[in-house]
Amino acid sequence: MKVAVLSFAHVHAATYLELLRERSDIELIAADPDADPADPTRGKALADELGISYRSSYEAVLAEQPHAVIVTSENTRHRHLVEQAAAAGAHVLCEKPLATTEPDSRAMIDACDKAGVNLMTAYPVRFHPAFASLRHSLTDGSLGRLLSVHGVNNSSPPALERSWFSDPALAGGGAVMDHTVHIADLLDVLLDGEQPTHVYAVANDHLSPAHDGTAEGVETAGLVTLTYPRGLIATIDCSWSHPATHPTWGGLSLICVTERALAEFDAFPPLLTGYNTPQTTPRWEPTTIDLNAAMLNTFLTAARTGQRVHPDGHAGLRTLRIVLAAYESLRTGQPTTTSRAT
Structure with missing residues (x-):
């Protein structure tokens, strides 16, 4: 199953990448185009260090039609990336907080509902x-x-x-x-x-x-x-x-x-x-x-089987x-x- 990580901004992004790269059932790709090219802890520098297949843009990642996407951007940028992932037909795990405003949270929930994909909030x-x-x-x-x-x-x-x-x-x-x-x-x-x-x-x-x-x-x-x-x-x-x-x-x-x-x-x-x-x-x-591993396993199992996942976007909104x-x-x-x- 192809899984994508969008942005390495959050402190948990590297942890998720390390856990996912160890799984034989996952083809992992990632993009972090908003990173400072001189920052060794983000972008292509981090991907190369971890041995992760890197793409230059979010659009390039989503064009490969990943089955599941993990959004680990800055909080106020969650909505745009979740909406893009949902439009590409990917199940989404979004780092907490789900968003910083209720309208953004509702838009993310609606986008995933409309696309028929899961939206999970990262509460390990x-x-x-x-x-x-x-x-x-x-x-x-x-x-x-x-x-x-x-x-x-x-x-x-x-x-x-x-x-x-x-x-x-x-x-x-x-x-x-x-x-x-x-x-x-x-x-x-x-x-x-x-x-x-x-x-x-x-x-x-x-x-x-x-x-x-x-x-x-x-x-x-x-x-x-x-x-x-x-x-x-x-x-x-x-x-x-x-x-x-x-x-x-x-x-x-x-x-x-x-x-x-x-x-x-x-x-x-x-x-x-x-x-x-x-x-x-x-x-x-x-x-x-390893609570992050347990959460990722739940998310990926749901993405693979199509079952509804919890905690969902509504939990993130509450x-x-x-x-x-x-x-x-x-x-x-x-x-x-x-x-x-x-």
């Missing part, structure tokens, strides 16, 4: 076996009613690797745009798509002073509070708060309070911790679950509505609703 954490166990424990009734959820998705500033994350015109925002959506997707699963009635957010840019040039113009720390119709309260810490010396790039966890128990989920727990004396840094050996409501709350200083933020 929902494929974690431990999250599946958590969901089962919360839905089988044994723990009683879910009362509150505290979610944390922290990382180092992605602008350290890709400067566009600090450009609102390309990213659509900062830490709130980047990291709210993963936790929001897990809540979407646990609550069967139920939307919050109110969203309240606070944020600042204290973690990236302007002099370091990493995130000028966007927020770098945020806390989003969600209130749901049945009274459940959820919080999302979406901050880019990991220092450069942290042993991992990022992390994600949930604490769920129920009537009878406290249930915790850690997506990236350490298998072994210690200290690296030569490098004078903490050491963290991660567990072996989580984006929470982000947009958070930004409306930041603008007004008051709680808002997802409907008011569209």
Whole structure:
């Protein structure tokens, strides 16, 4: 099956390329025409380093009629590439957030529906076996009613690797745009798509002073509070708060309070911790679950069989509505609703 990757802008693009090139059932092609030719981490330079067949334009890639396409461009460029891929008859996996506005999200969903192809949003954490166990424990009734959820998705500033994350015109925002959506997707699963009635957010840019040039113009720390119709309260810490010396790039966890128990989920727990004396840094050996591989396998299986894939574009839209409501709350200083933020 022919699979194409459009753009290497996102920090996850190289990971997807490396995973796909190892698969014997995949013919992989790619294009990243918007890259700076002098940037060794993007464009033809990266493709050559990884041994990936490279094309000079998106149009050249799509002319080869790939069966599936992965879009890993800057956030505000998702819509155009998804619409192009859908028009070429390709199933689409789009990096999160699905888009930065509701009209763009709806246009992407409509384009894929019209073309009869899947649109999947890149939320790999929902494929974690431990999250599946958590969901089962919360839905089988044994723990009683879910009362509150505290979610944390922290990382180092992605602008350290890709400067566009600090450009609102390309990213659509900062830490709130980047990291709210993963936790929001897990809540979407646990609550069967139920939307919050109110969203309240606070944020600042204290973690990236302007002099370091990493995130000028966007927020770098945020806390989003969600209130749901049945009274459940959820919080999302979406901050880019990991220092450069942290042993991992990022992390994600949930604490769920129920009537009878406290249930915790850690997506990236350490298998072994210690200290690296030569490098004078903490050491963290991660567990072996590859969530990106699990997500890609689900996407490619659906593309091959024609079955409907999840999380789909509608899941991506629901989580984006929470982000947009958070930004409306930041603008007004008051709680808002997802409907008011569209």
